[in-house]
Amino acid sequence: MANILYIGDFSKWKNSFKYSYPITVRFSETDAFGHVNNTIAFVYFEEGRINYFKDIGLSEEWFSKKGKLIPVTADLQCDYKKQVYFDENIEVSVKINMIGKTSVDLHYMITNSVGEVCMTGRGKMVQVSRATGVATPWSESSRKLLEANHFSID
Amino acid sequence: MANILYIGDFSKWKNSFKYSYPITVRFSETDAFGHVNNTIAFVYFEEGRINYFKDIGLSEEWFSKKGKLIPVTADLQCDYKKQVYFDENIEVSVKINMIGKTSVDLHYMITNSVGEVCMTGRGKMVQVSRATGVATPWSESSRKLLEANHFSID
Amino acid sequence: MANILYIGDFSKWKNSFKYSYPITVRFSETDAFGHVNNTIAFVYFEEGRINYFKDIGLSEEWFSKKGKLIPVTADLQCDYKKQVYFDENIEVSVKINMIGKTSVDLHYMITNSVGEVCMTGRGKMVQVSRATGVATPWSESSRKLLEANHFSID
Amino acid sequence: MANILYIGDFSKWKNSFKYSYPITVRFSETDAFGHVNNTIAFVYFEEGRINYFKDIGLSEEWFSKKGKLIPVTADLQCDYKKQVYFDENIEVSVKINMIGKTSVDLHYMITNSVGEVCMTGRGKMVQVSRATGVATPWSESSRKLLEANHFSID
Numbered sequence: 001m002a003n004i005l006y007i008g009d010f011s012k013w014k015n016s017f018k019y020s021y022p023i024t025v026r027f028s029e030t031d032a033f034g035h036v037n038n039t040i041a042f043v044y045f046e047e048g049r050i051n052y053f054k055d056i057g058l059s060e061e062w063f064s065k066k067g068k069l070i071p072v073t074a075d076l077q078c079d080y081k082k083q084v085y086f087d088e089n090i091e092v093s094v095k096i097n098m099i100g101k102t103s104v105d106l107h108y109m110i111t112n113s114v115g116e117v118c119m120t121g122r123g124k125m126v127q128v129s130r131a132t133g134v135a136t137p138w139s140e141s142s143r144k145l146l147e148a149n150h151f152s153i154d
Numbered sequence: 155m156a157n158i159l160y161i162g163d164f165s166k167w168k169n170s171f172k173y174s175y176p177i178t179v180r181f182s183e184t185d186a187f188g189h190v191n192n193t194i195a196f197v198y199f200e201e202g203r204i205n206y207f208k209d210i211g212l213s214e215e216w217f218s219k220k221g222k223l224i225p226v227t228a229d230l231q232c233d234y235k236k237q238v239y240f241d242e243n244i245e246v247s248v249k250i251n252m253i254g255k256t257s258v259d260l261h262y263m264i265t266n267s268v269g270e271v272c273m274t275g276r277g278k279m280v281q282v283s284r285a286t287g288v289a290t291p292w293s294e295s296s297r298k299l300l301e302a303n304h305f306s307i308d
Numbered sequence: 309m310a311n312i313l314y315i316g317d318f319s320k321w322k323n324s325f326k327y328s329y330p331i332t333v334r335f336s337e338t339d340a341f342g343h344v345n346n347t348i349a350f351v352y353f354e355e356g357r358i359n360y361f362k363d364i365g366l367s368e369e370w371f372s373k374k375g376k377l378i379p380v381t382a383d384l385q386c387d388y389k390k391q392v393y394f395d396e397n398i399e400v401s402v403k404i405n406m407i408g409k410t411s412v413d414l415h416y417m418i419t420n421s422v423g424e425v426c427m428t429g430r431g432k433m434v435q436v437s438r439a440t441g442v443a444t445p446w447s448e449s450s451r452k453l454l455e456a457n458h459f460s461i462d
Numbered sequence: 463m464a465n466i467l468y469i470g471d472f473s474k475w476k477n478s479f480k481y482s483y484p485i486t487v488r489f490s491e492t493d494a495f496g497h498v499n500n501t502i503a504f505v506y507f508e509e510g511r512i513n514y515f516k517d518i519g520l521s522e523e524w525f526s527k528k529g530k531l532i533p534v535t536a537d538l539q540c541d542y543k544k545q546v547y548f549d550e551n552i553e554v555s556v557k558i559n560m561i562g563k564t565s566v567d568l569h570y571m572i573t574n575s576v577g578e579v580c581m582t583g584r585g586k587m588v589q590v591s592r593a594t595g596v597a598t599p600w601s602e603s604s605r606k607l608l609e610a611n612h613f614s615i616d
Contacts, residue, residue, distance in 0.1 A: 005467075027358055027371075028193050028351050030186035032240055032525075033592070034373065037182050038535040039508060042501040043336050050335055050395075063335075063394055063494075065342065073500040077539030083595065086186055086371055087358075130495070133545065159313075181512055181525075182505050186371075187438070188527065192381040193350040197490050200347060204489055204549075217340075217489075217548055219496065227346040231385030237441065240525055241512075284341070287391065336499050340492035340548055347490050394494055 004079050006097070006107065006122045014117065016151060017093035017109055021051045025088045035083040041119050042076060045108045048092030049125070052106075056149045060127065060142055070130045074103060076123035082116055089113045096150040102127050102135040104146055158233050160251070160261065160276045168271065170305060171247035171263055175205045179242045189237040195273050196230060199262045202246030203279070206260075210303045214281065214296055224284045228257065230277035236270055243267045250304040256281050256289040258300055312387050314405070314415065314430045322425065324459060325401035325417055329359045333396045343391040349427050350384060353416045356400030357433070360414075364457045368435065368450055378438045382411065384431035390424055397421045404458045410435050410443040412454055466541050468559070468569065468584045476579065478613060479555035479571055483513045487550045497545040503581050504538060507570045510554030511587070514568075518611045522589065522604055532592045536565060538585035544578055551575045558612040564589050564597040566608055 007013045023044055031037040053071075061067035084090060091111050098105040108121040127136050138146065161167045177198055185191040215221035238244060245265050252259040262275040281290050292300065315321045331352055339345040361370075361379075369375035392398060399419050406413040416429035435444050446454065469475045485506055493499040515524075515533075523529035546552060553573050560567040570583035589598050600608065 026351070026355055027185060028191050028354055031181060032184035032186070032188045033532050033534070034186045037508075038538060039182050039501060039504040041538075042504055043334070046336055046499075046501060047334055054395075070495050072495075072545075073542050075539065075541040076500060076503075077537065079537040080535050083534075180505070180509055182508055187378050187380075191354075192384060193347060193354060195384075196347040196350055197488070200345075200490055201488055208549075224341050226341075226391075227388050229385065229387045230346060230349075231383065233383040234381050237380075241516075335493060336501050338494035339489060340494070340496045342494045345490050 004120060006077075007120065013107075014109065017095050017107075018151060019052050019055055019095065020091040020093040020111075021048045023047060023090050023092060025084055025086055025090065027086050030086050035085055038078075038080065041078045041080070041110070041121065044090070044092050044110060044119075045076065045078070045121055045123070048094045048108060049106060052094040056145055058142055058145055060139065062127075068130055069127050069136055071125045072128050072133075074124040074126045076121065078108075078119055078121040080119055082112070082118040084110070084112065084118050090118065096146060097122060099138075099143070099146045099150055100124075100126075101137050158274060160231075161274065167261075168263065171249050171261075172305060173206050173209055173249065174245040174247040174265075175202045177201060177244050177246060179238060179240055179244065181240050184240050189239055192232075192234065195232045195234070195264070195275065198244070198246050198264060198273075199230065199232070199275055199277070202248045202262060203260060206248040210299055212296055212299055214293065216281075222284055223281050223290055225279045226282050226287075228278040228280045230275065232262075232273055232275040234273055236266070236272040238264070238266065238272050244272065250300060251276060253292075253297070253300045253304055254278075255291050312428060314385075315428065321415075322417065325403050325415075326459060327360050327363055327403065328399040328401040328419075329356045331355060331398050331400060333392060333394055333398065335394050338394050343393055346386075346388065349386045349388070349418070349429065352398070352400050352418060352427075353384065353386070353429055353431070356402045356416060357414060360402040364453055366450055366453055368447065370435075376438055377435050377444055379433045380436050380441075382432040382434045384429065386416075386427055386429040388427055390420070390426040392418070392420065392426050398426065404454060405430060407446075407451070407454045407458055408432075408434075409445050466582060468539075469582065475569075476571065479557045479569075480613060481514050481517055481557065482553040482555040482573075483510045485509060485552050485554060487546060487548055487552065489548050492548050497547055500540075500542065503540045503542070503572070503583065506552070506554050506572060506581075507538065507540070507583055507585070510556045510570060511568060514556040518607055520604055520607055522601065524589075530592055531589050531598055533587045534590050536586040536588045538583065540570075540581055540583040542581055544574070544580040546572070546574065546580050552580065558608060559584060561600075561605070561608045561612055562586075562588075563599050 029040045093109040097107045103126040105124045110119040183194045247263040251261045257280040259278045264273040337348045401417040405415045411434040413432045418427040491502045555571040559569045565588040567586045572581040
């Protein structure tokens with residue numbers, strides 16, 4: 001798997017995740033080829049990402065009805081390594097790769113119940129104003145929280 | 155098909171639709187049984203319903219960002235008559251069954267490219283306040299529009 | 309809620325469910341009105357239904373790749389009682405209402421974390437041949453299993 | 463947009479697409495932030511990709527029930543440039559970037575009704591055996607077809 005640009009040493013990369021969120025594959029997520037449809041990887045990434053932010057206690061009020069800031073995806077990518085099927089118990093692991101002024105770059109890894117890596121991915125989230133769409137810097141407390149959860153691979 | 159409570163004479167019922175919206179089945183809408191997943195029928199109903207309202211010129215500003223009223227589903231049902239597959243060209247027909255003070259009861263019919271009925275359905279939409287969720291009467295102009303598009307089966 | 313045809317005494321009906329499956333609402337399941345999109349109710353019903361069948365030990369090999377029989381939805385309906393929002397912890401309760409020769413009629417109830425009923429529903433599943441689509445009777449063991457899990461409301 | 467690795471000269475890149483597929487944004491594709499959910503970009507890419515293959519006449523029997531070969535996604539990525547909203551008429555443009563022995567690398571561009579680029583993307587599809595998952599070379603006729611539709615940017 002050396003050909004994935006966002007992954008250096010695969011073994012180190014794999015072992016550097018400290019958070020994972022469990023998901024059981026729904027039947028409605030499969031397609032006529034019998035496996036999980038490719039688009040669902042990004043549903044799992046979003047599910048993992050939001051629960052990761054909740055887990056580390058990120059306090060920006062993104063999901064409150066009156067919140068003025070929202071997180072948007074700047075980019076996303078997924079490498080498909082192994083098919084995933086209905087009813088499999090998978091784990092979506094998430095970690096911080098880089099912290100920007102208004103953004104955070106996250107890495108993702110989906111593993112199956114025997115620990116095989118099925119999908120890897122990454123993507124940048126940017127915090128923007130709900131009203132104007134303009135990128136908005138992290139609050140001091142959010143930045144500290146992100147930094148406290150940013151672990152070096154080495 | 156006499157056993158569907160919301161349909162009297164099936165032939166008359168089928169012929170009384172005056173509006174239909176074309177949809178081509180997406181691959182991501184199929185499931186591992188090879189056909190369209192049952193949940194997608196309601197995606198098609200919503201797609202047909204919204205385009206029907208647009209077609210008749212319903213002027214309530216439901217989908218404007220600052221609109222104070224929104225339509226919500228009070229109930230929905232679907233009878234599955236024939237499997238639908240990837241890449242089929244289907245039509246979602248929609249008609250008004252009954253008009254209430256704050257609601258409208260719609261009937262749905264999905265047919266395939268050779269005119270076979272694949273799914274039938276119905277459901278009541280209610281207009282509510284976005285802020286409070288309270289049911290809100292149709293404006294005079296909307297009621298007139300709905301009535302002008304409410305055709306008797308006989 | 310007396311006006312829902314498939315529910316007699318609501319309190320008795322509500323209390324007669326013995327199985328429920330927990331789900332946390334995903335952000336991708338919401339829509340621009342801020343709540344869960346109406347079509348997702350049926351995703352939750354399918355999720356609850358499949359896990360219910362697994363829970364009672366139904367042995368038909370519906371989801372095996374080489375299984376000759378599959379379950380299909382004959383009809384489905386949902387009554388929306390209360391809006392559901394992102395990140396809510398809900399429960400999908402499922403029970404058997406009636407057992408047919410080739411089918412089973414299921415009732416559904418979705419409750420939120422404070423026990424309020426948000427959605428109710430029902431629908432008939434039919435066991436059919438994967439190859440021909442013809443309705444196929446329950447095996448003796450499956451019928452016994454269904455009957456053993458069919459509890460009278462009274 | 464110089465920072466997107468798969469795009470060289472953006473203007474040349476944009477103008478080199480010869481195929482596009484029209485899509486109208488569904489309400490069920492939006493999320494509680496009011497715009498199209500990030501995961502839907504990949505639904506649009508799949509919709510564009512499949513229709514592109516159909517358009518150029520690719521003859522592999524991927525979607526036939528008895529077809530022995532299927533296309534799977536090796537990787538996918540999307541860069542989000544501009545929010546997309548309910549009811550927008552968008553175009554998904556697709557083109558061949560590179561042809562491999564068993565795979566094809568595609569580029570994607572989603573534009574809105576005034577021609578603004580909302581999303582760009584790329585991804586590799588691999589043709590595999592449905593039974594074994596092993597990558598399988600293009601037939602001679604498919605390769606010729608792909609090559610005939612592979613246009614240089616310059």
